Amino acid sequence: MGKFLGEDITYINQNDVNNALRFIRQNPDATQRAVWNLFIQQKFFTNNDFSFIDVHNEKLFYQNAEVLLKILQMWQNIRLTNQNGHNQFLGDMFEGFLDQGIKQSEGQFFTPMPICRFILMSLPLESLIKNSPTPPMAIDFACGAGHFLTELALQIQPLLKQHKPQSDLAEYHRAMYGMEKEYRLSKVAKVSAFMYGQQDIHICYGDALVNAHEAFPDIRDGNFDLLVANPPYSVRGFLETLPDQEREAYTLTKTIHDAETANSIETFFVERAKQLLKSGGVAAIILPSSILSNGGATYIRAREILLQYFDIIAIAEFGSGTFGKTGTNTVTLFLRRKQTSPDTAEHYRERVEEWFKGHGGNKRKHALYKDRHLIEQYCAHINVPVDDYQTLLNSDIDGAWIRHEHFKPYADKFKKSAELVNLRKLRKFQGLPKSEQEEEIAKRYLNFVQAIERDKLYHFVMASNQRNPVLIIRSPSGTKEIKHFLGYEWSSSKGDEGIKLIEDATGKHVTALYDGPDRDHPTRYNRRNPAKLNHYVVANFDGELGAIPDELQAVANSARLVDMLDFSRAVFEKQLALLAYKKSDIETRWPKVKLSSVTQILNGGTPDTKKAVYWEGGDICWATLVDTKQKYLTDTQRKITKEGLKVTTLLPLNTVIFSSRATIGEVCINRVPTATNQGYKNFVCNPKLIDYEYLYQVFVYLRPILENLVPAGSKYKEINTDTISNFQIPLPPLDVQQQIADACKVVEKETEKAQKTLTDAKQSIEALTSDISTKAKSSKKLGIDSVSKINPSKAEIKTVNNDTLVSFVEMASVSEAGFIASLVERPLGELRKGSYTYFAENDIIVAKITPCMENGKCALAKGLTNGLGMGSSEFHVIRANTANFMPEYLFALLNRKAVRQAAEKVMTGSSGHRRVPASFYENFPVPIISLKKQKQIVSRIEALEKKIAAAQAVIDAAPAKKEAIMKRYL
Numbered sequence: 001m002g003k004f005l006g007e008d009i010t011y012i013n014q015n016d017v018n019n020a021l022r023f024i025r026q027n028p029d030a031t032q033r034a035v036w037n038l039f040i041q042q043k044f045f046t047n048n049d050f051s052f053i054d055v056h057n058e059k060l061f062y063q064n065a066e067v068l069l070k071i072l073q074m075w076q077n078i079r080l081t082n083q084n085g086h087n088q089f090l091g092d093m094f095e096g097f098l099d100q101g102i103k104q105s106e107g108q109f110f111t112p113m114p115i116c117r118f119i120l121m122s123l124p125l126e127s128l129i130k131n132s133p134t135p136p137m138a139i140d141f142a143c144g145a146g147h148f149l150t151e152l153a154l155q156i157q158p159l160l161k162q163h164k165p166q167s168d169l170a171e172y173h174r175a176m177y178g179m180e181k182e183y184r185l186s187k188v189a190k191v192s193a194f195m196y197g198q199q200d201i202h203i204c205y206g207d208a209l210v211n212a213h214e215a216f217p218d219i220r221d222g223n224f225d226l227l228v229a230n231p232p233y234s235v236r237g238f239l240e241t242l243p244d245q246e247r248e249a250y251t252l253t254k255t256i257h258d259a260e261t262a263n264s265i266e267t268f269f270v271e272r273a274k275q276l277l278k279s280g281g282v283a284a285i286i287l288p289s290s291i292l293s294n295g296g297a298t299y300i301r302a303r304e305i306l307l308q309y310f311d312i313i314a315i316a317e318f319g320s321g322t323f324g325k326t327g328t329n330t331v332t333l334f335l336r337r338k339q340t341s342p343d344t345a346e347h348y349r350e351r352v353e354e355w356f357k358g359h360g361g362n363k364r365k366h367a368l369y370k371d372r373h374l375i376e377q378y379c380a381h382i383n384v385p386v387d388d389y390q391t392l393l394n395s396d397i398d399g400a401w402i403r404h405e406h407f408k409p410y411a412d413k414f415k416k417s418a419e420l421v422n423l424r425k426l427r428k429f430q431g432l433p434k435s436e437q438e439e440e441i442a443k444r445y446l447n448f449v450q451a452i453e454r455d456k457l458y459h460f461v462m463a464s465n466q467r468n469p470v471l472i473i474r475s476p477s478g479t480k481e482i483k484h485f486l487g488y489e490w491s492s493s494k495g496d497e498g499i500k501l502i503e504d505a506t507g508k509h510v511t512a513l514y515d516g517p518d519r520d521h522p523t524r525y526n527r528r529n530p531a532k533l534n535h536y537v538v539a540n541f542d543g544e545l546g547a548i549p550d551e552l553q554a555v556a557n558s559a560r561l562v563d564m565l566d567f568s569r570a571v572f573e574k575q576l577a578l579l580a581y582k583k584s585d586i587e588t589r590w591p592k593v594k595l596s597s598v599t600q601i602l603n604g605g606t607p608d609t610k611k612a613v614y615w616e617g618g619d620i621c622w623a624t625l626v627d628t629k630q631k632y633l634t635d636t637q638r639k640i641t642k643e644g645l646k647v648t649t650l651l652p653l654n655t656v657i658f659s660s661r662a663t664i665g666e667v668c669i670n671r672v673p674t675a676t677n678q679g680y681k682n683f684v685c686n687p688k689l690i691d692y693e694y695l696y697q698v699f700v701y702l703r704p705i706l707e708n709l710v711p712a713g714s715k716y717k718e719i720n721t722d723t724i725s726n727f728q729i730p731l732p733p734l735d736v737q738q739q740i741a742d743a744c745k746v747v748e749k750e751t752e753k754a755q756k757t758l759t760d761a762k763q764s765i766e767a768l769t770s771d772i773s774t775k776a777k778s779s780k781k782l783g784i785d786s787v788s789k790i791n792p793s794k795a796e797i798k799t800v801n802n803d804t805l806v807s808f809v810e811m812a813s814v815s816e817a818g819f820i821a822s823l824v825e826r827p828l829g830e831l832r833k834g835s836y837t838y839f840a841e842n843d844i845i846v847a848k849i850t851p852c853m854e855n856g857k858c859a860l861a862k863g864l865t866n867g868l869g870m871g872s873s874e875f876h877v878i879r880a881n882t883a884n885f886m887p888e889y890l891f892a893l894l895n896r897k898a899v900r901q902a903a904e905k906v907m908t909g910s911s912g913h914r915r916v917p918a919s920f921y922e923n924f925p926v927p928i929i930s931l932k933k934q935k936q937i938v939s940r941i942e943a944l945e946k947k948i949a950a951a952q953a954v955i956d957a958a959p960a961k962k963e964a965i966m967k968r969y970l
Contacts, residue, residue, distance in 0.1 A: 111144075111148065113147060114488050117516060118533075119332055120155050120228065120284075121527055122334060122514075123334070123541070124282060124538055124541040126159055126527060127541075129160060129163055129164065132225065135167075137224045138176045138226040139177045139178070139224050139226070139227050140179070141273075142208060142229045142231040146189030146201075149176055149198070150196045153173055153176065153193075153196070157169060173199075174202070177218065177219055179206060180204070181205075209242055209246065210242070210246050211275075220276075222277070227281065228284045229269070229273075230286040231265070231266055231286075232265055233288050234834070235265040236263040237260055238265040240259050240260060251305075252264075252267055252301050252305075255301050264296075266288060267298050269285065270291070274309045274337070280336065280337060281336070282313075285335070286330050286331075289317060291303075292315075292575060292577075293576070300573050303576065304459070304574060307463055307561075311336040312333065313471065313537065314334040314471035314536075315470060316331065316334070316533075317330070317474045318330050318332070318486075319475045348458060353454075358393050375457075378457055380718075381460065382567055383662060384401065384404045384406050387400070388400035388609065392450065395450070397442045400608070406568070409568070409570040413570035414445050423441070452570065452572060455572055459565065459574060463560075463562040467543065469540070470564060471558050472578050473537075475555065476554065484511075484512065486513065487502050487511025512532065512552070513533050515534075568662075587967075588730035588970045589970070590732040590736075592729060593728060593731045594727065595726075595728075598689040599656075599684060599685050599686060601682065602655075602684060603649065603680075604648050604680045605647045605649070607643075607644040611643075615638075615639075615640060615644065618640040618641040619639050620641065620674075621636040621672055621675065622640045622648070623657060624637070624679075625679070628667075632669055632670075632671050633668045633671060633674060634672055640675060649676075649682070651674050653671065653673065654692045655682050655684050657680055657682050658681050658699060660679065661679035661719075664706065664707050667700060669696055681719070689731070690734075691734060693738075693741035695729075697744045697962070700962065701962070701963060701966045706727070732970070739969065740965060744965055747965070751958045754954035758947075758955070761944045761945075762948065765941055768892075769892050769895075769896050770896065772929075772937065783925065784878065784890065784923075787928075788878050788879055788890060789879040790878060790918055792843075793838075800828055802827060802829025803829065804868070805826065805827060805828070806864070806865055806866060806869060806870055807825065807863075808823070808824045808831065809861075809869055814845070818858060818895050819859050823865065832870070836871060836872070836873060838869070839871065841862065841864050841868075842882075843861045844880070844890060844891050844894060845859055845861060846894065846916075846921070848875065848915045858895050876921055888942075899924075902920075904916075906920050
């Protein structure tokens with residue numbers, strides 16, 4: 001290296017050390033000087049934190065010292081601190097340093113200052129300052145460069161002047177703590193606080209997941225009023241850095257089976273927040289959006305922690321452009337810690353356990369009905385009469401609960417369960433009489449259902465315990481709209497890098513998020529501007545959300561927490577759906593009338609399932625959700641007797657049947673005399689005033705509006721009779737109604753024809769690919785690993801420049817039809833170090849996790865940027881040997897239902913983490929046929945796929961066509 005550079009290189013090797021220690025006994029003083037000289041060389045004559053030039057010898061050390069001295073002389077008279085507000089120079093300097101000096105890796109991405117400002121302006125800081133006799137304890141347990149802490153200190157300052165002018169600002173700074181595991185960043189955070197004049201803020205260099213920190217005894221459980229953070233995510237092997245004793249502090253640890261590969265660090269920060277906050281403490285945490293929906297025990301447990309220990313005040317979803325080069329979609333969770341003494345979660349856990357012990361006339365009856373209203377709310381939510389549900393709580397194997405639609409998915413799941421499959425294999429079980437076998441299965445099924453329902457009921461109760469709705473803020477998708485929403489954009493232009501705020505003529509930051517200070521009034525914060533989104537987050541913290549103005553409803557709405565959870569599936573993973581409904585008015589030139597003035601509205605009902613007289617031998621159609629999927633109802637799965645009609649209503653032909661509960665807005669017309677359950681409002685049209693076909697089309701057209709008719713504060717999602725009776729619809733003359741109905745029927749016939757074409761073509765492809773092996777009996781078959789490469793190594797792209805744009809493919813981007821629906825361009829350098837799968841043009845990507853295999857997700861990679869792609873780690877990649885095999889031919893063999901079913905049988909892993917091993921594809925038999933025959937097969941498939949695409953285009957266009965018809969006539 002010295003020859004190459006032509007300079008001396010400071011390097012201490014073992015011989016240097018041995019020589020220095022040679023005469024330690026004879027001359028210890030000389031030895032000490034020799035060792036000290038080596039130390040000086042190693043410490044000072046190599047690169048260090050203050051190197052402005054590359055230092056690797058003594059000469060360069062002194063040259064660097066001269067540069068450092070001149071810089072200090074330049075800065076010594078410059079005052080950087082700004083006691084009155086934000087320092088734009090400091091902001092730009094730290095942004096540039098973080099962007100260029102510290103690369104965003106290991107799950108770190110730094111929070112832009114406008115987002116920091118929005119989050120802190122959305123927290124109830126004013127209430128904390130006014131109502132707390134002492135400075136509120138605040139912490140950022142992943143503080144990075146300290147953005148949140150410096151912004152918090154700045155926002156507290158005017159609040160103290162307003163409400164506690166005699167207070168010492170330094171005391172409030174001393175109540176703020178930052179924690180950072182990255183040593184360089186912890187130094188930056190400390191320097192940042194000093195340069196802002198906030199030197200009393202505590203910065204702890206250490207792992208926030210560790211429970212105790214000797215130098216900072218105040219960082220302890222239950223000691224903080226406020227927590228705000230943007231913790232790291234997807235850090236592989238993070239758990240291995242925690243001592244065993246520290247791991248035991250987390251319930252999440254039990255969900256992880258391989259500490260070496262575990263990367264869900266963000267979930268542990270959720271549980272850490274639960275530990276650190278005191279009762280009533282508030283938090284804002286930025287997390288990847290996947291926290292709300294990811295499967296697997298760790299993410300499910302994280303959502304359980306959120307539901308059990310926090311009120312979810314608001315969720316703000318930000319798109320991938322919010323954090324600059326990091327393409328991660330994030331959510332900011334605004335939370336309040338639930339009561340800790342007594343523990344709310346523990347109280348209701350015990351209550352639910354009591355309910356499931358039943359009562360049977362004993363002393364538990366009083367305990368069961370003490371909170372009966374909660375059971376009633378849950379039963380109404382799942383559309384099961386409370387008395388019927390009571391039979392499940394009483395462990396009645398043949399109780400009325402078993403016949404309700406809510407439990408049908410449970411039966412299907414149980415039939416496929418390993419427990420039942422293994423039970424049937426036992427000789428002891430096989431030797432039992434059939435009646436005893438059925439009884440044993442029934443007992444196990446009851447236990448299976450009760451376990452799921454216990455979990456559902458408990459989390460329903462915890463969600464119901466939250467009095468306020470969840471405010472949902474979602475970033476728009478258009479580029480211009482996002483820019484206006486955020487109020488900034490990112491610049492990568494040389495010399496002009498970083499965040500560029502959008503400001504008006506006065507220098508005021510223009511954004512929908514908050515009302516910030518301007519150049520002339522740097523400390524003037526309007527925290528409660530009703531035109532800004534932060535106002536509504538603060539209001540919801542205070543329990544005073546109120547109505548959201550029309551101009552913000554495109555990006556903000558509210559929903560009950562229980563309505564964001566799906567209680568209908570047999571697998572209850574507590575995913576939180578972000579619901580944001582838009583309201584709109586009906587524009588029409590015709591007079592509008594109430595539905596009750598042109599129809600007779602009849603309600604349905606459910607006969608007692610315990611009384612055979614209502615059901616046995618019945619031949620009268622009785623409709624539930626499974627029967628009303630098609631436009632015309634001609635039969636139902638279940639039938640009732642004439643006795644059963646005593647608790648419901650027989651509807652005449654051509655009644656418009658409207659779902660007013662659960663799947664609100666689903667509609668059909670009965671072609672046979674029918675009764676329905678209580679989840680429907682049924683409209684018998686007055687033929688002199690309204691045509692039933694027209695009313696059907698109106699309901700389809702207005703479904704988005706009808707879905708918003710659920711009264712605010714209602715116990716469960718349902719449009720009541722009074723609301724629907726008073727709902728107004730356009731009423732043109734009967735001849736115009738007929739024209740509308742006829743025009744829509746033309747579209748429906750086109751759709752039916754297209755659907756048949758699509759179905760026939762898919763069946764033809766399935767038959768063609770399934771018959772390849774049969775028709776090629778004489779041909780040789782090889783494992784696919786013999787004709788392709790499985791999961792090619794990233795080493796193939798080792799020499800590709802990090803700045804090269806490649807196509808990034810998420811699991812959701814793969815269409816069930818077998819193609820990649822969307823590609824996102826991202827620099828290779830951002831992806832190559834992650835746990836992403838590498839593939840190239842014409843490779844086949846196959847989803848290997850359970851849900852995706854069931855959905856048939858695989859695709860032939862086409863149109864990749866620079867011919868390269870990176871995607872989910874849950875993809876297998878198959879690359880055809882194109883000398884003898886067409887990628888399209890292999891794809892056709894793999895993209896079949898039969899293959900997916902075979903793959904399911906060999907899955908490994910536990911529930912929620914089941915995967916198809918690579919060996920399944922390696923051993924997959926491929927008929928060896930000539931390229932000519934392959935081309936013929938692929939050509940036939942492509943012709944069928946064109947038919948499918950054309951048919952699908954007709955189907956996809958149908959709603960818009962019908963909407964155009966309605967708008968034209970109305």
